[in-house]
Amino acid sequence: MGASDDGSSDDARLKTIVELCVKAENAPDAEPERALDAMRAVLKHSETTFESSTLSSTDFARCGKMINGLRKRHADARVRDAAAAVKKAWTDMILANAGVGEKKEQKVASKAEKATEGDKGGEEAHGTDARTDVKSRLTRTADAARDRTREIFADALAMCIADGAVEASNAGKLAAIADQIEEAMTAKWPEGGKDYKAKVRQLAFNMRDPKNPDLRTNLAMGEISADVLIDLTPEELGSNERRQANEKIREFAEWEAVRGQQQEASTDAFKCGKCKQRKCTYYQLQTRSADEPMTTFVTCVNCGNRWKFC
Numbered sequence: 001m002g003a004s005d006d007g008s009s010d011d012a013r014l015k016t017i018v019e020l021c022v023k024a025e026n027a028p029d030a031e032p033e034r035a036l037d038a039m040r041a042v043l044k045h046s047e048t049t050f051e052s053s054t055l056s057s058t059d060f061a062r063c064g065k066m067i068n069g070l071r072k073r074h075a076d077a078r079v080r081d082a083a084a085a086v087k088k089a090w091t092d093m094i095l096a097n098a099g100v101g102e103k104k105e106q107k108v109a110s111k112a113e114k115a116t117e118g119d120k121g122g123e124e125a126h127g128t129d130a131r132t133d134v135k136s137r138l139t140r141t142a143d144a145a146r147d148r149t150r151e152i153f154a155d156a157l158a159m160c161i162a163d164g165a166v167e168a169s170n171a172g173k174l175a176a177i178a179d180q181i182e183e184a185m186t187a188k189w190p191e192g193g194k195d196y197k198a199k200v201r202q203l204a205f206n207m208r209d210p211k212n213p214d215l216r217t218n219l220a221m222g223e224i225s226a227d228v229l230i231d232l233t234p235e236e237l238g239s240n241e242r243r244q245a246n247e248k249i250r251e252f253a254e255w256e257a258v259r260g261q262q263q264e265a266s267t268d269a270f271k272c273g274k275c276k277q278r279k280c281t282y283y284q285l286q287t288r289s290a291d292e293p294m295t296t297f298v299t300c301v302n303c304g305n306r307w308k309f310c
């Protein structure tokens with residue numbers, strides 16, 4: 001069955017998956033085999049990845065929601081395991097999709113670089129010079145560990161020169177920024193310790209990330225201050241592609257979480273923008289602070305379209 005599935009279009013495959021998910025959701029608890037067979041079939045249909053547009057479609061999110069529900073709440077452990085396997089496959093697809101986008105862009109960029117710039121050896125030597133130059137301009141503290149941290153940040157910021165985002169004559173400015181970041185960290189964690197070290201690792205990883213030149217460039221340009229930097233979340237630090245993938249995964253979780261908590265009410269007060277019918281269920285939730293209006297989550301019973309508004 002798998003071979004012929006690979007040839008079928010995304011639309012047909014997703015339509016089958018929607019039907020299987022509905023089947024699994026509606027299977028009576030007394031017949032867990034039916035839900036199990038459906039989930040195993042969904043897993044089989046998930047062996048090849050989907051197009052990017054399919055991964056961001058309403059139907060995909062709707063299935064994600066149903067699969068999440070089975071994973072968490074089904075009475076039979078085998079069904080929960082099968083649903084967990086599907087969820088993992090889908091999460092991997094979303095992440096790989098984000099990764100593929102990055103690789104394509106990088107390939108194009110490196111080709112363009114080769115066409116316009118000189119030999120690679122010269123470029124690498126330039127990078128080493130820049131790092132040495134920035135590090136030599138750091139302000140030393142009386143503490144070897146703090147100096148080491150400053151060097152790590154200086155190394156990362158010097159990449160802006162190799163990136164071509166900052167002129168080599170700005171080495172002193174980059175060193176001052178590395179000093180400021182470490183200064184802000186010591187102000188927040190005066191004893192150093194575990195949190196300080198973890199933050200050094202997290203910041204260095206993201207500042208050096210070849211897929212995330214924006215972070216170090218924004219730091220070099222003064223668009224992100226040291227105080228703001230050290231309080232950014234992992235998502236805010238990460239590259240755009242990674243952020244978008246995380247948002248999609250969170251979106252599943254949001255719909256899943258609210259559905260679990262809320263009693264849905266039927267109404268004809270809302271018209272579905274997709275199928276134009278007025279058969280909807282909705283629930284309201286305080287998603288932000290208490291003095292702001294509730295968010296209303298609407299699901300069209302007819303076509304599964306979902307939307308929310310404040």
Ligand SMILES: [Zn+2]
Nearest residue numbers: 272275300303
């Ligand atoms: Zn509809």
